[in-house]
Amino acid sequence: MSKSIDDFHVAHIYKDSSMDSKQYQNGGNTQSQILSLALSIAQQTQKVNDYLQSKNLPFPSVAPSAHSHLPLPPELMSSQFAVVEACTELAALMEGPLNHLTTIxxxxxxxxxxxxxxxxxxxxxxxxxxxxxxxxxxxxxxxxxxxxxxxxxxxxxxxxxxxxxxxxxxxxxxxxxxxxxDATVKSWIALVTEEMWPPASRGVDAMATWPNSQNLHETAFSLVNGGVSFWEAIKEGNRGRRFADGMKYLGKLPGFDVQHLIHALQFKEGKEEVLVDIGGSEGDIAVRLVEHFPRLKVIVQDLDEVIEGIKETELPICVGGRLEFMKHDMFTVQPVANADVYFLRSILHDWPDKYAISIIKNLVLALKAGAKVILNEVCLPEEPGMVPMYHAQLLYGYDLAMKHQFNGKERRIVEWEELFQKADPRFKMGRVVSMPGSLLSVIEFVWKPEDHTIESI
Missing domain, CATH: 1.10.10.10 (Winged helix-like DNA-binding domain superfamily/Winged helix DNA-binding domain)
Structure with a gap:
């Protein structure tokens, strides 16, 4: 590795939380654990309650008309997460091992x-x-x-x-x-129950049959779909639309809010820059970026069938000529040369290493010195206890979902660097930023061709 993890700028997702997950996982005094958790729940809930009351906002409710999210500012989201995390751990402790095992x-x-x-x-x-x-x-x-x-x-x-x-x-x-x-919520329920839940029941069978496979057809999904890969299957009927809408649903969740990405990105003030959004679907993220960064031009790339379905007349007027759509297969050489940023949001985790490396390699011929490849992806914890139980359940659950659907994976920071080094050692890792409340990190790689003289591809 070219740098140690400590050299990277990592702003941890739970840095503002008052909870230290390790103190609840070290097998210490159970009475102290449950009391500490209960007190923290009360304290953090009081903060949320006081804010809602002071702003005359509705309290959480199951009524059909209730908010789909708690209307909290970023500085109070850590309190919200702390309550959920502590409740998860407290419930497990209070149930006891056998009852908790039965519950899960x-x-x-x-x-x-x-x-x-x-x-x-x-x-x-x-x-x-x-x-x-x-x-x-x-x-x-x-x-x-x-x-x-x-x-x-x-x-x-x-x-x-x-x-x-x-x-x-x-x-x-x-x-x-x-x-x-909500069409996206409906699509998410359909995607999870029809495309993800059945393969999950065959995940162990796939592991036993094809240990550590990187073949797209050697997956749990393939076992329940007659040998077809996920990417082949979603071309059938409305499955592709269901997948796209399901991803839009995730984008509505606080942990995936594009606002986290906007706050983490850095562009040179006063300079016009070009960002290529690879696999950017129908441009939902691109529109938000163009709206926020007035001197940024974004080129959204996706497969022919995706781009052909986009109605550019429905785009916000404010994007002007700064948003362009282009047909492109990311497994072919990148056609847009000399852009400032090549951006991939939740793309590489869908693919086994050999395919992810191929995607990265196909960028090389287009890169100018100093260009950045910026990922917006999950970063798994580097060691046990770095994140609370609830958050760990989400991250490792996503990782197994990537495995049984595509043989993809969520990766740790060191694994992201290894991936880019295997693609081309002229990539140098830059900033790694996880905004508080975000489930996705911003991971930068800078192209420095002067550091090596080798064949590009």
């Missing part, structure tokens, strides 16, 4: 079946926003057996998806109303 197996696993039924039978969309409907009438609307429907929804209700406001009658909560009315 049977009951939680079956919620995926309930969500799949809600998707397939279009249950959420069959209920009006303020309606109270009997199980029998709802079953008729959804063309389901009433007993099956009731059993599905009872588990969903226990997870705040719908509410049984009086015996035998169902109504919406915030979550179920979002499933009914």
């Amino acid at each position: 197996t049977s009951p939680r696993a079956n919620i995926m079946m309930a969500l799949q039924a809600i998707h397939r039978f279009n249950i959420a969309s069959s209920i009006s926003v303020d309606e109270e409907i009997s199980y029998a009438n709802l079953a008729t609307r959804c063309k389901m057996d009433p007993t099956d429907l009731r059993r599905i929804l009872q588990l969903a209700v226990s997870n705040l998806v719908f509410q049984e406001i009086r015996p035998g009658y169902i109504a919406h909560t915030t979550i179920s109303h979002l499933i009914a009315t």
Whole structure:
């Protein structure tokens, strides 16, 4: 490695949290742990409550009209996360080992079946926003057996998806109303239950059959899809649209908010710069960048079928001539030479190392000295205990999802550097920045051709 991890500028996601995850994982005094967690929950909740009250904002609720996110400023998001993290750990400790093991197996696993039924039978969309409907009438609307429907929804209700406001009658909560009315939420539920959950059940079979494979057809997804890779499958019917909309759903979550990216990016003041957004889909991120950086031009690249479906007339007027769309396959040589930044957001984690290296290599001929390749990707913790339990569950859960879908992976900082060094040693790692509240880091690599004289590709 050219630098140690300590040399990098790393602003940790939970640096503002009052919780130190290691103190809850070191096997210390249990009474001290549970009391510390409970006190922290109370303190951090008080901060959130006081803010909402002072601004006359609504308190959290399951009502259909409630906010999809808590309306908190960035400085209070750490309190929000601290409460969720501490509640997760406190619940596990208070349950005890056997009860906690039971909780994370049977009951939680079956919620995926309930969500799949809600998707397939279009249950959420069959209920009006303020309606109270009997199980029998709802079953008729959804063309389901009433007993099956009731059993599905009872588990969903226990997870705040719908509410049984009086015996035998169902109504919406915030979550179920979002499933009914927000196309991206609906697509996310479909993507998870139809494309991700079934392969997850075959993940171990795939590992046993093809240990550490980098073949796109040797995945758990392929096992349940007749040998077809994920990237081949999403060309069928509406599966590609469902995937794209599911990714838009993730973009709405606070941890994936593009505002974190905007705050972490650095451009030279007063200088016009060009950024190439590789695999930028329909330009949602690009529009936000152009709106925020008035001297930035963005070229969005994606496959033919994606670019052909974009209606440029629907783009915001403010982007002017600073946003361009281009058909490009990232496994071919980059056609835009001498740009200032080549940007990939949540792209390389979809691919095994050999494919990710190929994507990087295809940039080399286009790079000018000092050009940056900027990733917006997950950075896994370098060692155990660096992040709280709840956050670790998210990150390592995403990592396994990448494995069973594509043989992709989430990577640690050292693995990102190794990847770029294998592609070309003239890449030098720059800043690594994780904004508080963000699940994605900004990882910079600078092209320094003067440091080596080798064949590019």
